[in-house]
Amino acid sequence: MIPFSIDLKPGSPFCDQLAYAVKKAIVSGQLQTGDRLPSVRVLAQELKINPNTVQKAISRLTAEGLLEIQPGIGCSIANRPRKAEAKACAVLLHQEMERLVVEARRLNxxxxxxxxxxxxxxxRISGQN
Amino acid sequence: MIPFSIDLKPGSPFCDQLAYAVKKAIVSGQLQTGDRLPSVRVLAQELKINPNTVQKAISRLTAEGLLEIQPGIGCSIANRPRKAEAKACAVLLHQEMERLVVEARRLNxxxxxxxxxxxxxxxRISGQN
DNA sequence: TATGGTGTATTATATGTCATAGTACACTAA
DNA sequence: TTAGTGTACTATGACATATAATACACCATA
Structure with a gap:
């Protein structure tokens, strides 16, 4: 079984959906620091997608610092990011916030x-922490 | 001159950026109901992109009900959407909100x-209303 | 040591999106 | 009639995406 919930739907790239599902599971406490993630091949088999697609999502999360890789062993959930990294990423949050505000006002x-x-x-997201 | 601010950058589709810029200008009051939008060809020339790309953005905004088309005349800013349409679109807002919350919590x-x-x-967005 | 399971890299192919280019049509104002 | 609207269509190239099939370095375990 996969230790997080995901339901792949066409419309957006599978690797995006997978990366987001893992991130959401981490943030909500469903996956905790140190937990092991199923292997690339197992995830690919369970989700019925290509191993390369899974690897793409994994490598992205690793680059973001959400996952840690132990060569030959597997990958597991990393510690929460330090404030330094977070500050650099906060710019993206503001872009998302502006988009959301624009959309909200468009809907009156x-x-x-x-x-x-x-x-x-x-x-809801924080409820499981 | 173009009656709204836009600065096209690579990274996301031009038609997306254009549609968002117009929507933002409408929501913030920079463009008001009845205002005329430059023609597809003029916009394409000013922004140095293909008319087809502009048309794609226009047709999307028209489908959303933000623009009104008068055949042979041009297109102008439509009235604010009715509550009925808004309700149907609010689902998208919740998706955006969840993504934002997840990202925010990931940044601690x-x-x-x-x-x-x-x-x-x-x-900021509402300031010009 | 040998085996099998890790993540990772590579090449290739098929598909879809995006932007462009060019052309054409129906409509309307002057 | 002429010129300016939005719109539709085909075609092309660049790029992203997903798939497929290998191959390699690494590590735990029998």
Whole structure:
């Protein structure tokens, strides 16, 4: 069994969906520091996709510092990122936030409605910690 | 001159960037209901991209109900969407919100920091209304 | 030591998206 | 009629994506 939930759907690249599913599982506490991830070949078999596609997602998460590789052993969940890295990445968050605000205002939503949605998702994602 | 601000950069599709720039200009009040948009050919020339690429962005915004087309005349900014359409689109907003929350928690940001960022962007985008 | 399981790299192929180029058509204002 | 609208269509090249099939270095275990 795969230690996180994922349901691959066409529309966006499989490697993106896989990387996001793992990241979400880590952030929500479903996967914890030190936990082992199934091997590239096992994941590929379970998800019925190509091993290369899995490897692409893994290498991306490794580059982000979310996964740690032990050559010949496998890969496991790394520690939470240091503040230094986080600061550099926060720029991306602001881009996402602007996109979200633009979309919300296009839908004539109030700021309160958006804040409520933020709280809902925040609690849901953080609930398992 | 183009009645909205845009700076095309490689990395994401031009038609996406153009559609977003127009949407942002509408939402922020830079473009108002009834305002005329430059023609497909003019936009293509100014932005130094292909008319087909511009047309792709326009047709997407038209499908979203943000632009109105008068055949033979040109296209202009439409009225704000009705609640009915908005409700159907709100699902997408929740997907974006979840992605944002996941990213924020991956960066070890606090909920207060994210709420602060939301307020900042909200005021900036809404400032011109 | 030999075997099998790790991650990783490489090459090749097929498919789809994106941007471009060129052409053509229906429509409308002047 | 003429020129300017949006729109549709085909074709091409560049690029990303997913797949397939190997091959290699590494490590644990029998």
């Amino acid at each position: 939503l109030s700021k309160e409605e958006v804040e409520k949605a933020l709280t809902e998702h925040w609690n | 940001l606090s909920k207060e920091e994210v709420e602060k960022a939301l307020t900042e962007h909200w005021n």
